[in-house]
Amino acid sequence: MEPLTAVIRDSKDADSKFAHLPRVPEAPIFAVMSAYKNDPSPVKLNLGMGVYRTEEGKPFLLPVVREAELLLVNDLEAAKDYIPTTGIAEFNKLSAELIFGADSHAIIKNRVVTVQCLSGTGSLSIGAEFLARHYKQHVVYISQPSYENHPNFFIRAGIAVNTYRYYDPETHGLDFQGLLEDLNSAPQGSIVLLQACGHNPTGVDPTLQQWEVIRQLMRSKELLPFFDSAYQGLVSGNLEEDAQSVRLFVADGGECFIAQSYSKTMGLYAERVGALSIVCKTEEVACRVESQLKDVISPTYFTPPVYGASIVTAILRNREMYSQWNSELKAMIERLINMRKHLFDALCDKGTPGDWSHIVSQVGMYTFSGLSEEQVAFMTKEYHIYLSPDGRINMAGLSAKTVPHLVDAIHAAVARNI
Ligand SMILES: Cc1ncc(COP(=O)(O)O)c(C=O)c1O
Secondary structure (H helix, E strand, O other), X not given: OOOHHHHHHHHXXXXXXXOOOOOOOOOHHHHHHHHHHHOOOOOOEEOOOOOOEOOOOOEOOOHHHHHHHXXXXXXXXXXXXXXXXXXXXXXXXXXXXXXXXXXXXXXXXXXXXXXXXXXXXXXXXXXXXXXXXXXXXXXXXXXXXXXXOHHHHHHHHOOEEEEEEOEEOOOOEEOHHHHHHHHHOOOOOOXXXXXXXXXXXXXXXXXXXXXXXXXXXXXXXXXXXXXXXXXXXXXXXXXXXXXXXXXXXXXXXXXXXXXXEOOOOOOOHHXXXXXXXXXXXXXXXXXXXXXXXHHHHHHHHOOOOOHHHHHHHHHHHOHHHHHHHHHHHHHHHHHHHHHHHHHHHHHHHHOOOOOOOHHHHOOOOEEEOOOOHHHHHHHXXXXXXXXXXXXXXXHHHOOOOOHHHHHHHHHHHHHOOO
C-alpha cells in the first residue's frame, strides 16, 4: 500500500491552482555555475559568469571600495530613512557626469534625467517598461549575439524583439556591413539596443569611426538608441575613452537612453548599483519624463537601496578616490590583456590548429572563442572547465597558473574535430 504522506502530497499537487505551470529552465549561465559548484575536481576552472577574479581566482574587492565602506561605517550621521524614488541625487548627478562628461551640453542644459536603479538589470528593465508605456514604436533591435538577458527586459514589457547582425564568425570581428543593412531595414523609430563598450559576449566593439557611421544612419532613420554601459573603464582602462560611443550620440542633441552598471567596474555585483539616464530634447520634456519614471519605479520597489550607491558616490565625489579607482581599473584591464597574450602565445606554442589571433584582438572581459557547444561540453566533461555554452570565455577567471590547463583542453577539443 502507498504511504499516506505520498497520497496526501499527490492530491495536494493536483489541487494546486498552479499545478498547470511548466518549469522554466535555468538560464544557461546559472546552470553552468551550479555544475561548477557541484564538481569535486581539484582542477576545475570557472570561466563562466562575468565576474572579475584575481590571479588566485578569488573575487576581487577593489581597495578603493573598501576605503569608501570604511568611511560609510564611520559616518555617524548616516540615516536609514527612505530616500526619494529616483534615488540619491548626488549619485545620479555624478553617474551622469561619468558617462556623458561633466561638460556635456545635455547636462548643462538640464536635458538629462537620471534615476538610480537596481544595477544594469534594473536600469534596462525600468527603461523597457517606460518605453512600452510611452513610446510609439514597440520594436527593439538587439545585436546577434548579445547578453543573454537582453531580450527578456523587452519581451516582459511587451516590446517585440528583433536582431541585427553583429558578429562575423569567419573573422571573429564585427559584421559591420550586416549591422548597417539590418539597421537600415528596421522600421522607422525602432529602438536599438547598443553596448557602449566591451561587448558581451563577443569582445568586439565598433571603432569610433564605425560608431559615427552607425550614429548617422540611426539618426537619419529616427531609430532610438538605448545604450547598455556595463564595462566603462574595463576596455581601454580609461573611463573617458570607454564613454566615447555614448558621447558621440549625445553630442548631436538627439534623444538617447543609457543604462549604467557598477557591478563589474567597481566589483559591486551584490549591491545592485546602477542608473538609467534619458537624454531629452528640452528641460521641460525631461521634467515630465522624470515624473513618468517615478510612476514606473514607485509600484516596483518604491525607493532604491542606499548602501551601494553611497559607496559609488563617495568614490565619484572625491578626487583622490576617483583617481585611485582609475588606477585600479587600469590594473584590472592590464591583467586581462596579459591573460589574452598568455593564452594566445600558449596556443601558438602548442601548435593548436586554427587562427587564434582574435584572442588578442577582442577587448574587455570576454573572448568569444569560436568553440562549439559540443567542444565546450567536451572540455567540461574531460577537463572540468566551465564556460558559457556559446564558447564565451571570461578572461578574468583565468590566471598564469591555469592557462596551460585551458590550452590542453582547447587543443584536445579542436583535435577531436567536433
Ligand atoms: C552587457 C551587460 N549588461 C547588463 C548586465 C547586468 O548586470 P548587472 O545587473 O549586475 O548590472 C550584464 C551582466 O553581465 C552585462 O554583461
